[in-house]
Amino acid sequence: xxxxxxxxxxxxxxxxxxxxxxxxxxxxxxxxxxxxxxxxxxxxxxxxxxxxxxxxxxxxxxxxxxxxxxxxxxxxxxxxxxxxxxxxx
Numbered sequence: 001x002x003x004x005x006x007x008x009x010x011x012x013x014x015x016x017x018x019x020x021x022x023x024x025x026x027x028x029x030x031x032x033x034x035x036x037x038x039x040x041x042x043x044x045x046x047x048x049x050x051x052x053x054x055x056x057x058x059x060x061x062x063x064x065x066x067x068x069x070x071x072x073x074x075x076x077x078x079x080x081x082x083x084x085x086x087x088x089x
Contacts, residue, residue: 001074007085015044023048031055033088035081037062058084 002010011030013023028034028049034057036042041064042057060080066073 001069001077002081007089015041015048025049025052028052028054033058033084035060035084037064 002008011027013019013021013027015023015036023045028045032055034042034045034055036045036057036059038061039059042059045057046054060077062073062076062080
């Protein structure tokens, strides 16, 4: 969704053991901000990387119940993320 947006550099990673791409220490070190859909995702990251300095984690408060990149999910994500990008720039 934001891979070609020149305002930001993005990576996508999951917290689930079944995630296509699971979050790594390299992702943590690379990131200025981590966006999570739900509080449980933030908690999983904090638990997994508890001894590391974490970047700011923002929870979007979007339930993780949507099909990957469904139209409804994309609309909600874009609304939340655009506001965050404006704040960062």
